[in-house]
Amino acid sequence: MTVTVPLDSSKIVAQAAQGRVGVLLVNLGTPDTADASGVRVYLREFLSDPRVIENQGLVWQLILNGIVLRIRPAKKAKDYLKIWNNEKNESPLKTITRGQAEKLAASIGDDHHVIVEWGMRYGNPSLKSGIDSLMAKGCDRILVVPLYPQYSASTSATVVDKVATVLKDMRAQPTVRFAPPYYDDPGYIDALATSIDAHLTTLTFEPETIVASFHGMPQSYIAKGDPYQAHCVATVEALRKRMGRDDKSLMLTFQSRFGYQQWLQPYTDKTVERLAKEGVKRLAIVTPGFSADCIETLEEIAQENAEIFRHAGGEQFSAIPCLNDSDPGMDVIRQLVLRELQGWI
Structure with a gap:
């Protein structure tokens, strides 16, 4: 006997309407709060990455949990307090990365129908939240842009690793590109x-x-x-x-x-x-x-x-300040993104 499964036309129309291009700017990460508890959560994730500390064996686990995560968070929290953006209650890295994403969206989004999100490799907003947001807005192609001019396995490669982990659990995956390093651009x-x-x-x-x-x-x-x-x-x-x-x-x-x-x-x-x-x-x-x-x-x-x-x-x-979301800094990011989106927009 043949069983006919009724088609949900609304889902078909929604799927057909997808096809937008997304850009995900990625930076390293930051604690959510400038206290020992927030720094401890951040350091645990960061220092448990085998791309950062390659030997994650028993000795390192004893050092990490017995010494580093007991002593270092309180000290680093004091350092974060020195630079904390108290108005927004967040680190400057988060403030600036958000600004970079917003300015990029304003400069290329309307002309090219590109959606821009941002995320952190460690901490929040997570890469998963960024990818989920882009897909919810109809993006079936995503350019991931690690904001590291010089490539290293402990920065650029771990972004690739994390994105792959996010995609691994998806039934319908977006097509993904990764922007290359731009150290001599x-x-x-x-x-x-x-x-x-x-x-x-x-x-x-x-x-x-x-x-x-x-x-x-x-x-x-x-x-x-x-x-x-x-x-x-x-x-x-x-x-x-x-x-x-x-x-x-x-x-x-x-x-x-x-x-x-x-x-x-x-x-x-x-x-x-x-x-x-x-x-x-x-x-x-x-x-x-x-x-x-x-x-x-x-x-x-x-x-x-x-x-x-x-x-x-x-x-x-x-x-000397970093390029941040200054006009010269945004020119670098914008040109990198437009170059790597060729064929998609």
Whole structure:
């Protein structure tokens, strides 16, 4: 006997109406609250990712749960409080990333019928919420844009991993593209140079040296084939050429090391201290690896390293803002998105 299943015409029409294109901007993440509890939740997710800490074995679990998550959250919460956006009760990274998404939507959404959402790899809003929102708005094609100029497995690749996890549980999956790193893109390099020059005109002093500080990484990750260090070097070399600077007036360093193993060198804090002790009195630091200002730039660089510099004999210090949602910064994101959406819009 043949059984005929009645078709739900409303569902067929709804499915046929789909076909819009979505863009999901992704940044690293942030605690939901600037207290020990909020930081603990965030750090647990972040440090439990095998892309971030590759050896998630018993020893690390004992360290993570017995030491790190007991001691570090309270300390980091104090650092977050120094930079917290109290008006919105959120971190600057969340404020800025939202602004980037809103400005991108305003600049390309109406002309190209593109829907823009944003999400964090760790914390909220989650990547799942971003993908769900885009699909609910009829997007069957999604461009995921990791806002990391330089590729690394611990940033860019883990976004791919997480998106795949979200898609794994879906019956009807969207078609997904991932934007590539843009570490030597001429538009990105030009935006960095323009931003640096604009900031320098606001200072009452001329820096003797500019330090380009990137987030660090264990040296062992590079030995296994991660291209991150090469991308950072390429960014700085291109920026030196664009600005007419050499390796003395624009230096490359790495910050934010964690644990006891060897990380990429030279270290930012040690370099800042050394420069001051060698007689450098005026210093500026730019952070080209961060698309938005966050705790690593606003607290670690603008406060901690400024204090290190002055304590060692330096006098005038300035932290150059990230591209954020500035006009040059948005030009970079917009051109990247439009390029990667070719064939879809």
